[in-house]
Amino acid sequence: MKLSEKNKNFFDLVYQVCREIPYGRVSSYGAIANYLGSARGARMVGWAMNNAHGQQKFVPAHRVVNRNGQLTGKIHFSTPNEMEILLLKEGIKVKNDQIIDFKKVFWDPTTELSL
């Protein structure tokens, strides 16, 4: 048992929140970080996503974008198009790596989960 596995709480929570994102909706790193308590720890969420590929359960990382709604993390997928395709399949319009109507599809865990 490695130390990283013990301290996976933060990462695990990130994965949990990602899976809680409803179909056809997206969230932002900052929102998730804020929900976990690290308001400025958005980068950690990104790191978690990087590890998400190694997780046994699938993590809809494609539903997580930066606060601009830009698909900055698409390059980390199997193929850069993967993220776009997945989002498009969920009814989310993407143009030039930018989510259209981002505010409409935006899903804030602090607002949706923390009622």
Added chain:
DNA sequence: CGATTGACACCAA
């Protein structure tokens, strides 16, 4: 152990 990096966010010019 110190320095650098990273799928971001915020502030100042």
Added chain:
DNA sequence: ATTGGTGCCAATC
């Protein structure tokens, strides 16, 4: 509005 610089926390080199 756009660009550049700084801060955040953890992991990797």
